[in-house]
Amino acid sequence: MESWQVARLLTEIADLMEIAGEDSGKAMAYRRAARSISSSLIPVEVLAQNGELRSLPGVGPALEKKIREILDTGTCAQLERLTSAVPLTLLDMLAIPELGAKTVRNIYHHTGIDDIAGLEEAARKGILRKVPGIGVKREQKILAGIRRLDLASEGVPLAIARPLALGLLEDLRFLPYVEKAALGGALRRFVETVDQVDILATSSEPERLMDFLTHHKLVREVESRGSRACSVVTTLSVRVRLEVVAREQFGVALLYSTGSRGHLAALEERARSRGLVLGPHGLEGDGASLGAREEDIYEALGLPLIPPEMREGRGEVAAAADGSLPTVLRLGHLKGDLHVHSDWSDGIAGLEELARAAMDRGYEYLGICDHSRSLAIAGGLSVERLRRRNAAIDELNASYGSFRLLKGIEVDILKDGSLDYPDEVLRELDVVIASIHSGFRQSKEEITSRLVAAARNPHVDIIGHPTGRLIGRRGGYEADIDELVAVAADTGTALEINASPDRLDLGPEYVRKAREAGVMLSINTDAHSAEGLADAVYGISVARRAWLSPEGVVNTRPLDELPLRRLR
Numbered sequence: 001m002e003s004w005q006v007a008r009l010l011t012e013i014a015d016l017m018e019i020a021g022e023d024s025g026k027a028m029a030y031r032r033a034a035r036s037i038s039s040s041l042i043p044v045e046v047l048a049q050n051g052e053l054r055s056l057p058g059v060g061p062a063l064e065k066k067i068r069e070i071l072d073t074g075t076c077a078q079l080e081r082l083t084s085a086v087p088l089t090l091l092d093m094l095a096i097p098e099l100g101a102k103t104v105r106n107i108y109h110h111t112g113i114d115d116i117a118g119l120e121e122a123a124r125k126g127i128l129r130k131v132p133g134i135g136v137k138r139e140q141k142i143l144a145g146i147r148r149l150d151l152a153s154e155g156v157p158l159a160i161a162r163p164l165a166l167g168l169l170e171d172l173r174f175l176p177y178v179e180k181a182a183l184g185g186a187l188r189r190f191v192e193t194v195d196q197v198d199i200l201a202t203s204s205e206p207e208r209l210m211d212f213l214t215h216h217k218l219v220r221e222v223e224s225r226g227s228r229a230c231s232v233v234t235t236l237s238v239r240v241r242l243e244v245v246a247r248e249q250f251g252v253a254l255l256y257s258t259g260s261r262g263h264l265a266a267l268e269e270r271a272r273s274r275g276l277v278l279g280p281h282g283l284e285g286d287g288a289s290l291g292a293r294e295e296d297i298y299e300a301l302g303l304p305l306i307p308p309e310m311r312e313g314r315g316e317v318a319a320a321a322d323g324s325l326p327t328v329l330r331l332g333h334l335k336g337d338l339h340v341h342s343d344w345s346d347g348i349a350g351l352e353e354l355a356r357a358a359m360d361r362g363y364e365y366l367g368i369c370d371h372s373r374s375l376a377i378a379g380g381l382s383v384e385r386l387r388r389r390n391a392a393i394d395e396l397n398a399s400y401g402s403f404r405l406l407k408g409i410e411v412d413i414l415k416d417g418s419l420d421y422p423d424e425v426l427r428e429l430d431v432v433i434a435s436i437h438s439g440f441r442q443s444k445e446e447i448t449s450r451l452v453a454a455a456r457n458p459h460v461d462i463i464g465h466p467t468g469r470l471i472g473r474r475g476g477y478e479a480d481i482d483e484l485v486a487v488a489a490d491t492g493t494a495l496e497i498n499a500s501p502d503r504l505d506l507g508p509e510y511v512r513k514a515r516e517a518g519v520m521l522s523i524n525t526d527a528h529s530a531e532g533l534a535d536a537v538y539g540i541s542v543a544r545r546a547w548l549s550p551e552g553v554v555n556t557r558p559l560d561e562l563p564l565r566r567l568r
Helices: 003-019 024-039 044-049 061-073 077-085 089-093 101-111 116-124 135-152 158-173 206-214 247-258 261-273 294-300 316-322 351-360 383-397 444-456 481-491 508-516 531-545
Strands: 178-184 197-203 219-225 229-234 239-244 277-279 282-285 288-290 336-340 365-371 404-412 431-435 494-498 521-524
Touching (some): 003 044, 003 061, 003 077, 003 101, 024 061, 089 116, 158 178, 158 239, 197 206, 247 288, 247 294, 282 294, 336 431, 351 404, 351 531, 365 431, 383 404, 444 481, 481 494, 481 508, 494 508, 508 531, 521 531
Parallel strands (some): 197 239, 404 431
Antiparallel strands (some): 219 229, 277 282
């Protein structure tokens, strides 16, 4: 089994335990083990073979035994016990923003409803309001949550599709009969959810390549197969389409696979204005035909190569033509990451390991923003532990030379709009990120007032994951982000682009509004491991889709120019 499959089963066990009303501490242990496996650069099978499973944070003798059982059989006795007692369809209900494990258990106990369809029907008929603890208002919120879930679940989230696609791509590139291979489609544009994974390749043996993919260990079903194209469904229920194209048409095939209809129409119109013809087979005119490289096609049209994330038909072709397209933001522009969790709270890496990983990426600084005290389930820090962690950071910084760990916190914005620590504690920190982690069921006005109050606090530097969404799992809380943007512009508070592929929050629509209002953005990974720093690529993609230039990003600046309030 692949690491992500094992991690998914461990997470499923944790969810089922919570729904069944079992020990929440044990459920948290399963989640921690799942996170460790997902973050490990070494496949879980290799760790098991080498007897190194316990080297993973959070994996002790009991969990090691269960992981080995999963690797050997594809399941474990614990999971089988839980699935015989709890309908698996209840797991789907957890994706609804209004529902936690206790509420799902309560609904199931009182009504027998065990799936989203039944839940929606009961809400429409006024049955849910009769369940203790729900009532009319919450019943309507559950119904609204189901509608938002419908919108959020259209397609496969990037967090699932891209790692799968990159793994397949690596396998294809390793084959001696594959010359070129690349991702195309909406996935290449980093669209948040995709219908399928598109892969283009050139090969000296197309039939052999079709055989390879249709018999791949991750393929569950072959939908179609020809001599140069096939479509398969993986074990993760992600559809993958592979097409083999001629070498001389690889670039144009990639162009047409990637670009939105609007982008391609603008390119075709520009070609016509120059007496050329652009189509799926290449750019033709003046007795020549271009199709092997995307760069050549854009150059022949008098354009710079437009990044895939910008190919949305939003005027990018005209902007590229007149030189008004912003400087393309790249990973190399980032000087640091301002939102990372260590093992002082719910991260799985120590301060030294995180610092080394940041230095390896060429960063000048790293903001250690562990959870604050009210988030006990995530190991939130008491004031005493916060100061002990800060002392540990100071000790490490004394040995680092120019690199610096920043003493930070992800402070909870409480339900009444106050922050989880008093100002005198926040004053001791280098960077303060304020986020909402509870009270999602409050009204739009209440949520907005909490965010605005945090943005107005003179010690808050950044508002973290401002909409609270989890892609494909919950649509986020109700908030007036336009009002938050206006307040952030007035106070100089930055808004976060949370680069975790599960969040991508803020998304491109709101980043554009923030950019137009002159609000600074901060691209942070919210990493809980050293490997999680690599998620910065997802934050860069959001920024590109929103046409954000390096100047609009807080952490493209060197340490001595960071607009953090305590460091100013």
